[in-house]
Amino acid sequence: MSSATLDPARAEAILAALDTSGDLPAAPGAADHERRRARLTTLLEEAGADALFVEPGATARYLAGLEWRPSERLFGAVVTRGGEVLVVAPSFERDVLERVLPSGAALVLWDEHEYGYAELAIELAAREVGTLLVDPGVRTLLTDRLAPAFDGDLRSGADVVRRLRAVKDAGELAIMDAAQGLTKRAIGHVAAHVEPGMTCAQVAALMHAAQRKLGLENTWDLTLVGPDAADPHGHTNETEIAAGDLLLCDTGGTLLGYHSDCTRTWVVGEPKASTIGDYRRAWDTVFAAQDAALAAFRAGQPCGGVDRAARAVIEKAGYGDGYTAFSHRLGHGIGTEIHEPPYCDGGSDVPLEVGMCFSNEPGIYLAGKFGLRIEDIVQVTADGARTFGPRQRSVEAPF
Numbered sequence: 386m387s388s389a390t391l392d393p394a395r396a397e398a399i400l401a402a403l404d405t406s407g408d409l410p411a412a413p414g415a416a417d418h419e420r421r422r423a424r425l426t427t428l429l430e431e432a433g434a435d436a437l438f439v440e441p442g443a444t445a446r447y448l449a450g451l452e453w454r455p456s457e458r459l460f461g462a463v464v465t466r467g468g469e470v471l472v473v474a475p476s477f478e479r480d481v482l483e484r485v486l487p488s489g490a491a492l493v494l495w496d497e498h499e500y501g502y503a504e505l506a507i508e509l510a511a512r513e514v515g516t517l518l519v520d521p522g523v524r525t526l527l528t529d530r531l532a533p534a535f536d537g538d539l540r541s542g543a544d545v546v547r548r549l550r551a552v553k554d555a556g557e558l559a560i561m562d563a564a565q566g567l568t569k570r571a572i573g574h575v576a577a578h579v580e581p582g583m584t585c586a587q588v589a590a591l592m593h594a595a596q597r598k599l600g601l602e603n604t605w606d607l608t609l610v611g612p613d614a615a616d617p618h619g620h621t622n623e624t625e626i627a628a629g630d631l632l633l634c635d636t637g638g639t640l641l642g643y644h645s646d647c648t649r650t651w652v653v654g655e656p657k658a659s660t661i662g663d664y665r666r667a668w669d670t671v672f673a674a675q676d677a678a679l680a681a682f683r684a685g686q687p688c689g690g691v692d693r694a695a696r697a698v699i700e701k702a703g704y705g706d707g708y709t710a711f712s713h714r715l716g717h718g719i720g721t722e723i724h725e726p727p728y729c730d731g732g733s734d735v736p737l738e739v740g741m742c743f744s745n746e747p748g749i750y751l752a753g754k755f756g757l758r759i760e761d762i763v764q765v766t767a768d769g770a771r772t773f774g775p776r777q778r779s780v781e782a783p784f
Contacts, residue, residue, distance in 0.1 A: 390587065390590065391583070391587040391590065391591065396590070396591065396594070399574075399575070399578045399591060400591075400594055400595060400598055402574070403570075403571075403574050403595055403598055403599070404570070404574075405598060405599055405600075409563060409600060409640070409641075410556070410559040410560050410563050410641070411556065412560075412641045412642075413450065413556060413557070413560075413641070413642070414450075415450070415487060415488065417554070417556060418447075418448060418449055418450050418487060419468075420554070421447060421448050421549070422448055422449075422464055422468050422470070423468065424549060425437060425448065425464055425545070425549055426466050426467070426468055428545045428548055428549055429466045429518070429545065430466060432518065432544070432545050433516065434466070434516040434517070434518045434540065434542075434545070435465060435466050435512075435513070435514040435515055435516050435517065436463050436464060436465040436466060436509070436512075436514045436516075436517050436518070437463065437464050437517075437518045437519075437520060437542050437545065437546070438461060438462070438463050438517055438518065438519050438520065438523060438531075438542075439461055439462050439463075439464070439520040439522070439523065440455055440460060440461035440462075440520070440522065440523050440524070440527060441453035441454055441455050441456075441460065441461070442455065442520075442522045443522060443550075443720075443721040443722045443725070444520045444522060444546055444549075444550065444721075445461070445462055446642055446721060447549075447550055447721055448462075448464055448470075449462060449464070449470055449487045449490070450485075450487060451472070451485070451486075451487075452485070455524070457526070458474075458475050458500075458501070459473055459474075459475075459495070459500060459501035459502060459505070459527060459530070459531075460473065460474045460475070460478075461473055461523070461527065462490075463505070463508075463509065463514075463517070465512055465514065467512075469489070469490075469491065469512070470486075470487055470489070470490040470491070471490070471491050471492075471493055471505075471508055472486060472490055472491070472492055472493065473492075473493040473494075473495070473501055473504070473505045473508075474492065474493070474494060474495075474501075475494070475495060475496075475497065475501070476494040476495060476496050479492065479494060491508075493505055493508050500530070502530050502531050502533075502534040502535075503534045505531065505534070505535075506531070506534040506535045506536065509535060509537070510536065510537075514537060515537045515538060516537060516538040516540060517535060517537055517538070517539050517540070518540055518541065518542030518545055519539060519540065519541060519542050520542050520546055521541065521542065521543040521546060543726070547726040547727060547735075550720060550721065550725065551718055551720075551725075551726065551727060551738065551740075551741050552738050552739070552740035552741055553720060553740045553741070553742055553764070554740070557643065557720065558740070558742070558764060560640055560641050560642075560643045561643050561644075561645075561719070561720065561742060561762065561764075561773065562773045562774070563640060564601065564637075564638070564639070564640035564641075564643055564644065564645035565645045565646075565647060565761075565762050565773035565774050566773065566774045567596065567599040567600060567601055567638075567640065567645065568596060568601065568636060568637050568638065568645040568646075568647045569647055569774040569775060569784070570595075570599060571592060571595035571596045571599055571601075571636070572592070572634060572636065572647060572649055572783050572784075573783060573784050574595055575588065575591045575592050575595050576634075576649070576651065576782065576783045576784075578591070579626070579632065579653055580626075580653070580654060581626055581627050581628040581630075581653060581654050582625060582626070583625070583626050584622075584623045584624060584625050584626065585608040585609060585610055585613075585621050585622055585623070585624050585626065585632075586608075586621055586622060586623050588608045588626070588632070588634065589606040589607075589608040589621045589634075589636075592604070592606040592608065592634065592636045593605075593606055596636070596637075596638045597638070600640065601637075601638030601639060601640055601645065602638060602639050602640070603638055603639045604636070604637070604638035605636065605637060605638065606621065606634065606635070606636040607619070607620075607621055607633075607634070607635040607636065608621050608632065608633070608634045608635075608636075609621065609624075609632075609633045609756065610624055610626050610630050610631065610632050610633070611624070611630055611631065611755055612752075612753050612754060612755065613756075614631065614632075614633040614650070614750070614755055614756030614757070615750045615751055615752050615753065615754065615755060615756040616750070616756065617712060617713055617748060617750060617756065617758065626653050627653075627654075628653065628654035628655050628657070629652060629653070629654060629655060629656050629657035629660060629661070630652070630653050630654075631650060631651070631652055631653075631660075631664050631755045631757065631780075632650065632651060632652075632653050633648065633649075633650045633756055633757065633758060634648065634649055634650075634783075635647070635648040635758065635760065636648075637723065642721055643720060643721060644719055644720065644721075644722065644723040645762070646719060646723055646744055646760065646762060647760055647761065647762070647774075648746060648758045648759060648760030649759065649760075649777055649783035649784075650668065650756075650757045650758055650759065650780070651777075651780055651781060651782055651783050652664060652780055652781055656781070663754075663755075664755070664757070664780050665780050666702075667704075667749045667751075667755075667757050668757055668759075668779070668780035669780075670698065670699055670702040670704065670749060671699070671747050671748060671749055671757055671758065671759050672759060672777070673698050673702075674695040674696070674698040674699050674711070674747035675695065675745055675746075675747050675759050675761070675776075677694040677695050677697070677698045678691050678692075678694055678695040678715055678716070678729075678745050678747065679745060679763060679769075679770055679772065680694070680769070681693075681694035681695075682737060682743070682745075682763055682765050682769065682770035683737060683765075683769060683770075684736075684737050684738055684739050684765055684766075684767065685736055685737065686736065686737050687733060687734045687735065687736060687737070688727050688728065688729045688730070688733035688734070688735045688736075688737060688743075689729070689730060689731050689732055689733040689734060691715055691716070691729045691737075691743075691745075692714055692715035692716075692729050692730050692731045692733075693731055695711070695715045695745075695747045696711055696715070696731070696747075698747075699711045699747065699749060704749055710749045710750060710751060711747060711748060711749060711750075712748075712750055713748070714728060714729055714730035714731070715729040715730070715745065715746065715747060716728070716729040716743045716744040716745050716746055717729070717743065717744050718741065718742065718743055719742050719743065719744055719762060720742060727741070729743055737765050738765060739765055739766060739767050740764070740765065741764070741765045742762060742763065742764050742765075743762070743763055743765075744760055744761070744762055744763075745760065745761050745762070745763045745772070746758055746759065746760035746761075747759065757780075759776075759777050761773065761774070761776055762774075
């Protein structure tokens, strides 16, 4: 059955049977961006800072809905403590920018021979910006040139940005819940059609297509089988899947700018008596570790405690101490970026807050044998945590 691609007629038939019904949540709008900038004002005041500088990316989209690509030219935005938005850009981009700027935003334009740094510094001085925080996504090639022109204090805004974006509002949570639900629907549908003889690359192609059909963008997929899955971030390849193999699929995409991320590991076809015992024991252990982590997601507790709770289960089951078999952190923050602060690693003392969202993804990886991971997205709530969408219930199927 294996070939570079799945038979087009068969792939089309699989995708045609996919249920695409259901409504999608509303995209963030101008009112959402205004509320976020108001929250930034409070955080800037607490930090003793006057403004935040961002370039195109997650924080610019979050605060102002600005969609642009990074450039070697100075192109970015400053949000002041008073809520004003300054967009600095080359003059030749004026017409396009005026169509997409948030209401009330000011343009700081510069010609190609000027480079823009002095022009931005003049505008900052006029607004009495003495301390300018820099979004952690801003490249040093910009800050290295801005620093000599700016007569003030240029500081990292990492802590402010983390606090700004880590706690999701109701609209964001609705989008993230929907995104994760669509990815899980795609996994469940494709898994029902995976059979021995297919390749990992063919499964990955179906996962991409199914998620796109459901409305996700920027889809990605990592599908691994057998010993290849013992590398947590391996590479999808043309390995053929045999009956009884343990298949790991880690996949996701974006919906209205927010990410999904889900991993399922299950046995394809009829289990083999020689391996199913090891697979079930490992899967049961990972599921128990995920349960322990879910119970540890409690507002006010440190992120590191969640990792420690899951790791203790795997250690107690005899899979080795520390990172022996569970070789990575328990999880990462997720939202407008697929990996964003804070992180659930054993060294983090960042306190959990209601509205934060994380991956919950313990795993066991045995070199030369197999790798197994279960991943869901969870939201910290007032009384614990909830998982977006259905959890996996056995190693025999993804749901």
